[in-house]
Amino acid sequence: MPLFLGNHNNKVDRKGRVSVPASFRKHLSSDDGCGFVAIPSFPDPDQPDDPPYLEGMGYGQLHAMQEAVAASYGIYSEEYQSFTELTFGMANELACDADGRVVLPQALLDHADISDSAVFWGLGSKFLILSPRNHQKKLAATLRRTGGRKPNVLVRPTLSKTGDQP
Amino acid sequence: MPLFLGNHNNKVDRKGRVSVPASFRKHLSSDDGCGFVAIPSFPDPDQPDDPPYLEGMGYGQLHAMQEAVAASYGIYSEEYQSFTELTFGMANELACDADGRVVLPQALLDHADISDSAVFWGLGSKFLILSPRNHQKKLAATLRRTGGRKPNVLVRPTLSKTGDQP
DNA sequence: TGGGAAAACATGGTATCGCATGGGAACAGA
DNA sequence: TCTGTTCCCATGCGATACCATGTTTTCCCA
Numbered sequence: 561m562p563l564f565l566g567n568h569n570n571k572v573d574r575k576g577r578v579s580v581p582a583s584f585r586k587h588l589s590s591d592d593g594c595g596f597v598a599i600p601s602f603p604d605p606d607q608p609d610d611p612p613y614l615e616g617m618g619y620g621q622l623h624a625m626q627e628a629v630a631a632s633y634g635i636y637s638e639e640y641q642s643f644t645e646l647t648f649g650m651a652n653e654l655a656c657d658a659d660g661r662v663v664l665p666q667a668l669l670d671h672a673d674i675s676d677s678a679v680f681w682g683l684g685s686k687f688l689i690l691s692p693r694n695h696q697k698k699l700a701a702t703l704r705r706t707g708g709r710k711p712n713v714l715v716r717p718t719l720s721k722t723g724d725q726p
Numbered sequence: 727m728p729l730f731l732g733n734h735n736n737k738v739d740r741k742g743r744v745s746v747p748a749s750f751r752k753h754l755s756s757d758d759g760c761g762f763v764a765i766p767s768f769p770d771p772d773q774p775d776d777p778p779y780l781e782g783m784g785y786g787q788l789h790a791m792q793e794a795v796a797a798s799y800g801i802y803s804e805e806y807q808s809f810t811e812l813t814f815g816m817a818n819e820l821a822c823d824a825d826g827r828v829v830l831p832q833a834l835l836d837h838a839d840i841s842d843s844a845v846f847w848g849l850g851s852k853f854l855i856l857s858p859r860n861h862q863k864k865l866a867a868t869l870r871r872t873g874g875r876k877p878n879v880l881v882r883p884t885l886s887k888t889g890d891q892p
Numbered sequence: 893t894g895g896g897a898a899a900a901c902a903t904g905g906t907a908t909c910g911c912a913t914g915g916g917a918a919c920a921g922a
Numbered sequence: 923t924c925t926g927t928t929c930c931c932a933t934g935c936g937a938t939a940c941c942a943t944g945t946t947t948t949c950c951c952a
Contacts, residue, residue, distance in 0.1 A: 639877040644849040651731040
């Protein structure tokens with residue numbers, strides 16, 4: 561299971577190319593190169609302070625989400641409909657080149673206010689891509705909301721695989 | 727398992743030909759070329775704002791749906807009857823030419839209000855074909871219904887396969 | 893522990909290929 | 923013969939594969 565960690569600020573060249581952090585690339589690679597999906601954020605009415613960003617994840621995570629929604633709600637449910645439209649329907653497929661870079665389409669750059677550099681922010685099973693400024697904004701908004709307190713979590717031993725992979 | 731993603735606006739020429747997005751074609755190809763099925767939408771009484779569109783899917787997905795309905799309800803059930811009549815009975819088989827294009831019959835173009843360009847909207851296991859205007863309409867209707875909130879999903883690790891294949 | 897070599901990474905530029913799109917010729921049915 | 927359909931070829935733009943370079947990190951050996 562992929563685990564995206566930390567934040568990495570990389571340059572965006574004039575063609576919109578960005579290096580995907582090497583540690584992320586490992587989780588996004590399969591037999592036919594590395595690739596992932598970028599989904600533009602929606603303005604969330606519950607979090608009006610959140611700046612726009614891109615949500616990145618691998619195809620494995622995407623499949624898992626589809627299966628989870630299909631199993632939980634059923635494929636003719638309203639939830640499945642809206643989920644697929646807002647997630648799969650908004651997704652942009654990005655493929656790395658031989659050097660581990662992707663090109664961010666202009667529409668995505670515009671959406672996330674990214675000009676000359678982008679932050680890859682690892683959030684476990686997924687990651688965000690945002691401008692350095694919006695990275696600070698979003699983190700500040702979260703700190704303001706939570707007061708720095710993390711929600712409590714019940715970690716069930718059966719779910720975690722044994723062994724510590726890098 | 728196929729995964730149709732994103733939206734792709736392609737031109738329809740005066741013969742009714744449209745390029746099927748290359749990323750879709752990969753999921754629709756078998757030994758005898760690429761082909762899929764287009765099913766005109768029905769007006770949904772629960773969603774009166776939804777404009778007409780075409781529902782596209784590969785033959786694998788059709789098989790899976792038939793098996794699911796047959797297994798859930800039985801092939802002499804009312805549900806199986808109506809499902810087959812409204813799904814298989816309304817299906818139009820479309821085959822790509824050597825350049826990856828299909829011809830949309832006039833009846834389908836009329837149904838979906840498609841004139842000079844069509845949007846292929848990937849929704850995971852299937853996709854929609856609609857006019858750019860109706861694409862916007864349907865997305866707006868979904869955003870209005872959900873308020874921009876995606877349904878929450880509990881992704882259980884056991885469901886996700888290891889590896890990220892596209 | 894420290895220094896040097898080698899690999900990996902981020903970044904820039906260029907060339908080649910594939911895709912979307914147009915038009916026309918061969919073909920079949922009416 | 924005429925109409926509508928299927929195949930084949932041409933083309934421009936954009937994507938992507940390839941190459942080159944400097945910098946940083948890692949590794950190995952003294």
